[in-house]
Amino acid sequence: xxxxxxxxxxxxxxxxxxxxxxxxxxxxxxxxxxxxxxxxxxxxxxxxxxxxxxxxxxxxxxxxxxxxxxxxxxxxxxxxxxxxxxxxxxxxxxxxxxxxxxxxxxxxxxxxxxxxxxxxxxxxxxxxxxxxxxxxxxxxxxxxxxxxxxxxxxxxxxxxxxxxxxxxxxxxxxxxxxxxxxxxxxxxxxxxxxxxxxxxxxxxxxxxxxxxxxxxxxxxxxxxxxxx
Amino acid sequence: xxxxxxxxxxxxxxxxxxxxxxxxxxxxxxxxxxxxxxxxxxxxxxxxxxxxxxxxxxxxxxxxxxxxxxxxxxxxxxxxxxxxxxxxxxxxxxxxxxxxxxxxxxxxxxxxxxxxxxxxxxxxxxxxxxxxxxxxxxxxxxxxxxxxxxxxxxxxxxxxxxxxxxxxxxxxxxxxxxxxxxxxxxxxxxxxxxxxxxxxxxxxxxxxxxxxxxxxxxxxxxxxxxxxxxxxxxxxxxxxxxxxxxxxxxxxxxxxxxxxxxxxxxxxxxxxxxxxxxxxxxxxxxxxxxxxxxxxxxxxx
Numbered sequence: 001x002x003x004x005x006x007x008x009x010x011x012x013x014x015x016x017x018x019x020x021x022x023x024x025x026x027x028x029x030x031x032x033x034x035x036x037x038x039x040x041x042x043x044x045x046x047x048x049x050x051x052x053x054x055x056x057x058x059x060x061x062x063x064x065x066x067x068x069x070x071x072x073x074x075x076x077x078x079x080x081x082x083x084x085x086x087x088x089x090x091x092x093x094x095x096x097x098x099x100x101x102x103x104x105x106x107x108x109x110x111x112x113x114x115x116x117x118x119x120x121x122x123x124x125x126x127x128x129x130x131x132x133x134x135x136x137x138x139x140x141x142x143x144x145x146x147x148x149x150x151x152x153x154x155x156x157x158x159x160x161x162x163x164x165x166x167x168x169x170x171x172x173x174x175x176x177x178x179x180x181x182x183x184x185x186x187x188x189x190x191x192x193x194x195x196x197x198x199x200x201x202x203x204x205x206x207x208x209x210x211x212x213x214x215x216x217x218x219x220x221x222x223x224x225x226x227x228x
Numbered sequence: 229x230x231x232x233x234x235x236x237x238x239x240x241x242x243x244x245x246x247x248x249x250x251x252x253x254x255x256x257x258x259x260x261x262x263x264x265x266x267x268x269x270x271x272x273x274x275x276x277x278x279x280x281x282x283x284x285x286x287x288x289x290x291x292x293x294x295x296x297x298x299x300x301x302x303x304x305x306x307x308x309x310x311x312x313x314x315x316x317x318x319x320x321x322x323x324x325x326x327x328x329x330x331x332x333x334x335x336x337x338x339x340x341x342x343x344x345x346x347x348x349x350x351x352x353x354x355x356x357x358x359x360x361x362x363x364x365x366x367x368x369x370x371x372x373x374x375x376x377x378x379x380x381x382x383x384x385x386x387x388x389x390x391x392x393x394x395x396x397x398x399x400x401x402x403x404x405x406x407x408x409x410x411x412x413x414x415x416x417x418x419x420x421x422x423x424x425x426x427x428x429x430x431x432x433x434x435x436x437x438x439x440x441x442x443x444x445x446x447x448x449x450x451x452x453x454x455x456x457x458x459x460x461x462x463x464x465x466x467x468x469x470x471x472x473x474x475x476x477x478x479x480x481x482x483x484x485x486x487x488x489x490x491x492x493x494x495x496x497x498x499x500x501x502x503x504x505x506x507x508x509x510x511x512x513x514x515x516x517x518x519x520x521x522x523x524x525x526x527x528x529x
Contacts, residue, residue, distance in 0.1 A: 037499035056498055056512075075512065077498055078482060096514055097480070115514045116479060135479075135517060 002027050007034040011041065018068075021047040037077065042070050045087070062089045065106060081108045084125055097134070100127045103144065109198045116153065119146045122163055128198035138165055139175065147194050149203060157211055165211040166191050168203065179214045229378045230390075230403040231257025232483075234464040234494035235504075236371040236471035236523050242490055242505070247367030253493070253500045254355040254374040260496055261378035264389035265358040266350025268399040268466055271369035273344035278320040281340040281348045282330065283386055287312050290334050297333045311361045312386075313340065313349055320344060338387060338424075343397030345370075345468050350389035370525060373466050373494075375401035381409070382427040392430045394421075395437035397468040402429040403481045403496060404460035412456070432457060436465065450474045450520045464494050470524035479517030486510040492523050 004014040014032060021027070025047070032053040035041055039058040042051045045068035053061070056074035066085040075093035084103040091099075094112035101117065103125025110118075110127070116134035119127050122141045132150035139155070141163030151169035158175020164187070165178075174180075183206075191205035216224045233253035237243055250267060258265075284290035291314050295307040298316065303326060305318035318326065330337055341348035349362040355376050359365065375390035382388045391399035406412075409428035412435060417423065421434050435456065439449035446467055453463070453474060462481040465472045473494055475483055486493045486501050488510045495501045498512070515521055 036502045037497060058497055058499055075498070077484075094513075096484070097482070116517070134514075 001029045001031060003031040003033065005033050006036060006038055006041075011038055014041065015043060018042060018045050018047075018049065018051070021049055023047070035074070039077070042068070045070070048087070056093065065089060075112065076110075081106070081125075084108065094131070095129075100125050103127070105144075107194075107197055113150065119144075119163070122146065126194055126197075128194055128200065130198075130200070132169070135172070136175070138163055138178075141165075145190065145194055147191065147198070147208070149200065157213070159217060160211075160213040162213065164190075166205075166208040167211065168208045171209075171211070174211065177214050177217045178211055181210045181212045183208070183210050229260040229496075231260030231376045231496045231500070232373070232401050232403050232462065232464050232494065233257060233375075233496070233500050234371075234373040234401075234466075234471060234473070236492045237369075237490065238492070239490035240370075243370060244368040246369040246372055248365045249504060250372045250374055251355075251359045251364045252503045253495060254376060255359065256500045256503070257376050257496055258355050261376040262354055263379045263384045264350065264352040264377045264386070265355040265375065266348065266377075266389045266391055266401075267359075267362075267364055267372060267374040268341065268346050268348045268391045268393070268401075269364070269367050269369045269372040270345045270397075270466060270468070271347065271367065273468065275344070276320055277317050278323040278326075278342065278344055279347060280316040280318070280326060280330070280342050281313055281346075282316060282334075282337045283313050283340050283350075284334075284337050285312070285386075286336065287314070290337055294334060298329070301329050301333055303329060310349070310363065312351060313362060315347055341391075341393035341399060343393075343468065346393070346397045346399060346466065348391055348393055348399060350375075350391065351386055352384055352389065370469075371466060371471050373399065373401050373464050373471075380405055381429070382425055385425075387425050388427050390429060391466070392427070392433035394430065394433040395440060398433070398437055398440070398465070400429065400433040400436065400463055400465045402432055403462045404476070406432060406457055406459035406461060408458040428459070432461065432463065446470060446472055447520050447522050450522070454518050462496075467524075469526045470522060472520065472522040473515050474520055475515055475517050477518040479515075483515050484512065485515055485521070486512045
């Protein structure tokens with residue numbers, strides 16, 4: 001099993017080793033120790049490899065992940081799993097700003113809290129946060145699911161498109177064009193599946209409220225001017 | 229970008245290490261801004277001495293005979309020269325008019341900061357060079373803040389470096405950019421406040437100093453900044469015995485804090501904090517937007 005000690009080897013060595021993997025390689029379980037908040041750890045993975053990072057990471061950990069499983073046994077800095085395509089990223093601690101931003105697929109699980117702008121402009125990624133999320137989360141979110149077991153900060157889902165948001169706790173305020181919506185059976189089913197995939201077993205989907213777009217901002221209408 | 233660090237010690241046994249700890253934190257943040265660097269170190273007060281930190285472009289000429297010239301002008305003082313800076317220590321009780329006197333006897337000197345506790349060192353260049361030049365690692369103290377600058381709002385000069393100090397023992401470092409600094413500067417000038425640069429951060433610092441001169445405490449002054457300052461900011465401020473943090477309501481400039489029984493620390497990134505003792509078990513969090521955080525030795529005591 002390849003082990004990269006970032007106090008001894010360079011970040012570039014780690015990322016190049018990950019990029020050099022090809023279909024059928026046997027070394028598919030990487031360990032990273034002493035990350036010390038380094039930026040861009042395990043970015044650009046495009047094989048079904050697992051990476052366990054022991055410690056806290058800096059900016060853009062696991063960015064653009066396509067098929068890998070990255071676990072951070074610590075907290076993650078800004079932009080974790082940004083633009084993920086597929087695969088799984090798990091943060092055992094907290095995540096900083098814009099976790100999962102612009103993600104197109106895959107699953108991001110944050111076991112602690114996430115800061116502001118979690119899931120900003122998400123485009124198909126599924127994000128499950130065990131704790132709370134900060135302000136302006138799911139801003140302009142286009143597709144995918146954001147599930148929050150704790151509370152949400154100000155302006156949740158501002159200028160939301162078709163992403164679905166499920167919050168179990170309180171919502172400090174909803175952003176423009178974001179409204180609470182009915183939980184129908186298909187939403188319960190989808191949420192049940194997401195919770196299961198994120199390792200949440202003690203919470204029932206019926207405890208959540210669903211939020212989505214009122215779709216008033218899709219086309220300009222002078223009667224909605226106040227909402228822009 | 230800019231990089232900010234701050235360290236407020238609760239445990240006195242760490243005080244001899246303050247300079248080294250803060251220096252390591254700032255060097256780690258070098259790649260957030262290579263244009264200039266600076267630190268403010270608070271090393272306590274005996275209640276009788278006032279320290280004036282001055283900077284000179286021609287230190288040999290300006291600092292030669294400075295102590296004698298000050299004594300002749302009625303300000304007996306000790307002068308400790310460190311590279312381009314010197315710390316003038318004089319009796320606090322007789323310090324009125326020291327700025328005017330310095331402007332008269334050494335017009336080329338620039339006053340970096342004045343206070344009972346604070347010393348401020350800043351120059352253009354990388355943090356590691358600035359730290360070596362002023363032997364920061366050897367300094368002890370109770371708290372300090374540092375900044376490495378990526379210049380956006382004004383020229384790359386010594387005076388454009390942070391920290392900015394606009395009141396006794398007060399100083400401020402800033403990551404961000406203020407959009408209403410010109411208007412605010414005009415308003416503060418009308419109130420009689422003088423400015424030395426075109427820098428937006430100097431306006432932020434002067435705004436807080438003016439508010440405190442008007443009777444507010446630092447916490448109230450920072451509260452006012454939330455409504456009066458427009459733009460992006462993460463501020464870390466120092467006072468004689470205190471240490472504060474404030475982010476604007478959008479809070480897109482990065483900030484991370486750590487607290488243990490021994491200290492409170494601030495960094496623009498977690499990387500800045502990884503060398504601190506006990507960081508593995510510290511409480512680490514991201515300060516909330518529009519929320520004033522403040523610690524004070526006097527209030528804790």
